[in-house]
Amino acid sequence: MSGEHAPSTPVAADKASLLTPFNIVTGLIVFVGLILTLLRFTKGLAGVTNLSDNNPWGIWISFDLLCGVALAAGGYTTSAACYVFGLKRYHSAVRPAILTAFLGYALVVFALHYDVGRPWRLPYPIFYSPGPTSVLFEVGLCVFLYLNVLFLEWTPSALEWLGLKKWRNVMVKMTLALTIFGVVLSTMHQSSLGALFLIAPSKLHPLWYSSYLPVFFFISSIAAGLSMVIFEGTLSHRYLHDKMDEHYLSAHDQVHLGFGRGAAVVLVIYFFLKLVGLALDNTWHYLLTGYGAMYSLELLGFVALPALLYAVGVREKNLKIIRWAAVLTVLGIVLNRFNVSWFAFNWQLPAAERYFPSWMEVAVSIYIVTVGLLLFRFIATRMPIFHEHPDFKEAEPEEEPHAHETRPHPQSFGH
Amino acid sequence: MQRRQFLGLLGATAATAVLGKAAQAGPKHFTGYPDSFGVLFDATRCIGCRRCEAGCNRVNHLPAPPRPFDDLSVLDTRRRTDARTFTVVNRYPTARGPVYRKNQCQHCLEPACASSCFVAAYAKTPQGAVIWDEKVCVGCRYCMIACPFDIPTFEYANPWSPKIMKCHLCHPHLTAGKLRVPGCVGACPTEALVYGRRADLIREARQRFHLFPGRYLDHIYGEHEMGGTNWLYISGVPFSQIGLREDLGVTPAPEFTSGALAAVPIIAAAWPALLLGIYAISQAKDKAARQEKREALTEALARAQAKCEAELAKVKAKAEADKKAAIEREVKKALEEAAKAQAAKEEGE
Amino acid sequence: MEFFTYHDFTMYTKGAAYVLMAVTLLGILGFWLFLTERDEDKLIK
Ligand code: SF4
Numbered sequence: 149m150s151g152e153h154a155p156s157t158p159v160a161a162d163k164a165s166l167l168t169p170f171n172i173v174t175g176l177i178v179f180v181g182l183i184l185t186l187l188r189f190t191k192g193l194a195g196v197t198n199l200s201d202n203n204p205w206g207i208w209i210s211f212d213l214l215c216g217v218a219l220a221a222g223g224y225t226t227s228a229a230c231y232v233f234g235l236k237r238y239h240s241a242v243r244p245a246i247l248t249a250f251l252g253y254a255l256v257v258f259a260l261h262y263d264v265g266r267p268w269r270l271p272y273p274i275f276y277s278p279g280p281t282s283v284l285f286e287v288g289l290c291v292f293l294y295l296n297v298l299f300l301e302w303t304p305s306a307l308e309w310l311g312l313k314k315w316r317n318v319m320v321k322m323t324l325a326l327t328i329f330g331v332v333l334s335t336m337h338q339s340s341l342g343a344l345f346l347i348a349p350s351k352l353h354p355l356w357y358s359s360y361l362p363v364f365f366f367i368s369s370i371a372a373g374l375s376m377v378i379f380e381g382t383l384s385h386r387y388l389h390d391k392m393d394e395h396y397l398s399a400h401d402q403v404h405l406g407f408g409r410g411a412a413v414v415l416v417i418y419f420f421l422k423l424v425g426l427a428l429d430n431t432w433h434y435l436l437t438g439y440g441a442m443y444s445l446e447l448l449g450f451v452a453l454p455a456l457l458y459a460v461g462v463r464e465k466n467l468k469i470i471r472w473a474a475v476l477t478v479l480g481i482v483l484n485r486f487n488v489s490w491f492a493f494n495w496q497l498p499a500a501e502r503y504f505p506s507w508m509e510v511a512v513s514i515y516i517v518t519v520g521l522l523l524f525r526f527i528a529t530r531m532p533i534f535h536e537h538p539d540f541k542e543a544e545p546e547e548e549p550h551a552h553e554t555r556p557h558p559q560s561f562g563h
Numbered sequence: 564m565q566r567r568q569f570l571g572l573l574g575a576t577a578a579t580a581v582l583g584k585a586a587q588a589g590p591k592h593f594t595g596y597p598d599s600f601g602v603l604f605d606a607t608r609c610i611g612c613r614r615c616e617a618g619c620n621r622v623n624h625l626p627a628p629p630r631p632f633d634d635l636s637v638l639d640t641r642r643r644t645d646a647r648t649f650t651v652v653n654r655y656p657t658a659r660g661p662v663y664r665k666n667q668c669q670h671c672l673e674p675a676c677a678s679s680c681f682v683a684a685y686a687k688t689p690q691g692a693v694i695w696d697e698k699v700c701v702g703c704r705y706c707m708i709a710c711p712f713d714i715p716t717f718e719y720a721n722p723w724s725p726k727i728m729k730c731h732l733c734h735p736h737l738t739a740g741k742l743r744v745p746g747c748v749g750a751c752p753t754e755a756l757v758y759g760r761r762a763d764l765i766r767e768a769r770q771r772f773h774l775f776p777g778r779y780l781d782h783i784y785g786e787h788e789m790g791g792t793n794w795l796y797i798s799g800v801p802f803s804q805i806g807l808r809e810d811l812g813v814t815p816a817p818e819f820t821s822g823a824l825a826a827v828p829i830i831a832a833a834w835p836a837l838l839l840g841i842y843a844i845s846q847a848k849d850k851a852a853r854q855e856k857r858e859a860l861t862e863a864l865a866r867a868q869a870k871c872e873a874e875l876a877k878v879k880a881k882a883e884a885d886k887k888a889a890i891e892r893e894v895k896k897a898l899e900e901a902a903k904a905q906a907a908k909e910e911g912e
Numbered sequence: 913m914e915f916f917t918y919h920d921f922t923m924y925t926k927g928a929a930y931v932l933m934a935v936t937l938l939g940i941l942g943f944w945l946f947l948t949e950r951d952e953d954k955l956i957k
C-alpha cells in the first residue's frame with residue numbers, strides 16, 4: 149500500500165491545491181507506471197521482468213493475482229454474513245467491502261493484461277477454446293463470472309448516486325441470488341488458486357505442497373477477507389471520516405468485534421488443518437530445515453499469533469488489538485501466497501536460477517495498487533458507500549421491505 | 564483429442580447421458596495410443612557432438628545460435644531448452660567419466676502441459692508427439708509451471724505475439740512427408756537416437772540390457788515416469804546423475820488435479836442449497852423473534868389494561884361505598900337531629 | 913467413444929461436468945422458486 153498518507157479531506161484538497169503530498173506521490177507512481185506499460189508492450193516481458201524459462205511466474209502472479217484475489221475476499225464474506233447468515237448489524241460494512249472486492253478483481257484482471265503474452269486473447273478460454281482439464285480454466289471462468297457478480301452487487305451505489313431509482317430497486321431485489329452465486333464462485337476460485345499448484349508436486353516444496361492446497365487457500369481467504377474488512381475500515385475511518393454517516397460510525401466497532409471473532413475461529417481451523425496437511429504427507433522432518441523455519445514463521449507468527457490476538461481482543465473488547473491482529477493476518481496471507489508461488493516454488497533449482505523480481509515489476513504492481521486506491525477514493529467520496537443515501541435508507545430490518553419504495557418521492561427523476 | 568473436438572463432444576455428452584452408456588467410466592487404465600512413435604536415447608552411445616542440435620535447428624528453421632554447433636566448449640556449462648533451442652545436449656561428469664545426455668520434450672503419454680492449458684492449445688497426437696497450437700495460446704505460461712521436465716519455453720522478448728517454443732517431435736514435417744525420422748535422429752552419427760514405435764523401442768532397450776550385461780542399469784527412464792513418455796532413455800549411470808529427476812513418480816500429471824476439479828461441481832450443487840437453507844433459518848428466526856416481540860407487547864399491553872381496569876373498578880367501588888356511607892351518615896344525622904328536635908319539643912310541652 | 917489417454921478422457925468428462933454445473937445452478941434456482949412459490953412470505957422475490 150503506497151498511498152496511505154492521504155490528506156484527511158480529499159474534496160477540500162481538490163479545491164485548494166493540487167500539489168498535496170498525496171497527489172505528488174500518486175502522480176509520480178502513475179507516471180512511472182505508464183512508462184513501464186509502454187515498455188512492456190514494446191520490448192515484451194523481457195524488457196521489464198526477470199521472468200525466465202525456469203521461472204515463468206513472478207510477482208505479477210504471486211502478488212497481483214494470488215494476493216489480490218485473496219485480499220478481495222472481503223466481498224463475499226461480508227455479503228454472506230449480512231444477507232445469508234442474517235447478521236444485519238454488519239449491513240454498513242457490506243458496501244465498502246463490495247466496492248473493494250469489485251475494484252480488487254477488476255485490477256487483478258487489469259494486471260493480467262501485463263502478465264500474459266497476448267492479453268486480447270484472455271476471453272479465449274471462456275468463449276473460444278475452453279480447456280476444462282485445466283485448473284486455470286476454472287479460475288478464469290469463476291473470476292470472470294464473479295467480476296460480473298460484483299459489478300451487479302455494486303451497481304445500487306452507482307444508481308443511487310445517479311438517482312435512477314427504478315433500476316436501483318431492481319438490482320436490490322437480486323441481492324440474495326447474487327450473494328449466493330458470489331459465495332459459490334468465490335469458493336471455487338479461491339480454492340482453485342491453490343489447486344493451480346497441484347500439478348507441480350516436483351517443483352513445490354513438500355511443506356507447502358499438499359492435496360489440501362485448495363482447502364488451505366479457501367479457508368485462509370475467509371480469514372483474509374474478514375481481516376481486510378477490519379484493516380480497510382480502520383484506514384477509511386481515518387481518511388474518509390467525513391464521508392461516513394452515523395449509522396456506519398456507530399456500527400463500525402461492532403462490525404470489527406464481530407469480524408474479529410469470526411477471523412479468530414477461522415484462523416484456528418486453518419492452523420489445525422495445516423498440521424493435518426503435514427501429518428498426511430508425513431513431512432514433519434522438513435520442519436528442521438531452512439524451509440521449515442520459514443514454514444514455522446508463517447504458521448506460528450502469522451496464523452497462530454493473530455488467532456490468539458483476535459481472541460484476546462474480542463474478549464477484552466479491545467479494538468486496537470483486533471486491528472493489529474488484522475494487519476498480521478493480512479501479512480500472513482501475503483507471505484503464504486508468496487511462499488507457495490515464489491519462495492518455495494522451484495526450490496529444487498540452484499540459487500542462481502531462482503527468481504527475484506526486477507524493480508520494474510515491483511513498480512508496476514505498486515502502480516496497479518495505486519490506481520485501485522485512487523478509484524476507491526473517487527467512488528467512496530462521491531457515491532453512497534460509507535453512508536446511506538438519504539432517499540434509500542434501510543434503517544431497520546423492517547417487516548415490509550418495500551414500504552419505502554411506494555413512498556412518494558420529493559424529487560422527480562428522468563425516467 | 565484435438566482441441567476443437569471438445570465442443571462437439573459436449574453434444575455427445577447429452578446423448579451418452581441419455582443412453583446411460585457412461586463412456587469409459589470406472590477404474591479404467593489408460594495405456595496411450597497403441598501405435599505411437601518415440602525415440603530411444605542411449606547415453607552409452609552419445610558422444611556429445613551436438614549434431615542433433617544442429618539437425619533440429621536446420622529442419623525447424625530456428626535462428627542461428629550465438630556460437631556455432633561445432634563449438635563443443637558450450638558443453639562446459641549446463642544449458643536448458645530456450646525459445647530458440649528445442650533440444651540441448653549436456654555433459655555430466657560421472658564415476659564412469661563424462662556422460663552426455665540430450666534433452667528435449669519427453670512427449671509424455673499424459674502430458675502435464677496439455678492438462679494444464681486453459682485453452683487446450685496442446686494435443687497429444689496418436690502418432691505420439693505432443694504439439695502446441697499457436698492460434699489459441701494466451702501466453703499464460705501455466706504449461707511451463709506444470710511441465711515436470713522444464714521443457715516449454717517462452718518468447719519473452721516478443722511484445723505482441725510471444726510463442727511457446729518446444730520440440731514437436733517433427734510432427735508437422737513427418738506428417739507432411741518432408742522427413743522420415745525427426746531432424747535430430749537423422750543427424751545422429753552414432754545411432755544414440757533410434758526412432759520407432761514406442762513398444763518396439765522398449766523391447767529394443769531390454770534386448771540391449773540382455774546383450775550387453777553390465778553396460779546398462781536395468782531401467783528404462785520414461786517407461787513409467789510421470790505415467791510414461793514417448794521419449795525413452797537408457798544409461799549406464801543413475802539417471803539422476805545425468806540430469807533426469809528420479810523423484811517424479813509414476814502418477815500421470817492429469818491425476819494430480821482431477822480430484823480437485825471433481826470437487827468443483829460439489830460446490831456448485833451443495834453450496835446454493837446449503838446457503839438458501841441457512842438463509843431460510845435465519846429468516847425464520849428473525850420472523851419468530853419479531854413475532855415474539857409483538858406478542859409480548861400485546862400481552863403486556865393487555866395485562867396493563869386489565870390491571871388498570873381493576874384499579875379503576877376498585878376506586879369506583881370505593882367511591883361508591885364512600886358515597887353510600889356518606890349518605891347513610893347524613894340520613895342518620897338528619898334522623899337523629901329530627902329525633903332530638905322531637906324530644907325537645909315534647910319536653911317543652 | 914474410445915479414449916486412449918486419461919487426458920482425453922478428462923477433457924471430455926470435465927467438459928461435461930462444467931455443462932452440468934451450469935444446468936445445476938440454474939436448476940436449483942428454478943426448483944427453489946417452484947418450492948417457495950406458494951409461501952406467503954417468499955424468500956426470493
Ligand atoms: S515433457 Fe513437458 S512439454 Fe513435453 S509433453 Fe511432457 S509435460 Fe509436455
Ligand code: SF4
Pocket residue numbers: 679680681682683684685695699700701702703704705706707727
Ligand atoms: S502459455 Fe499458451 S500453451 Fe501454455 S498453458 Fe498458457 S495458453 Fe496454454
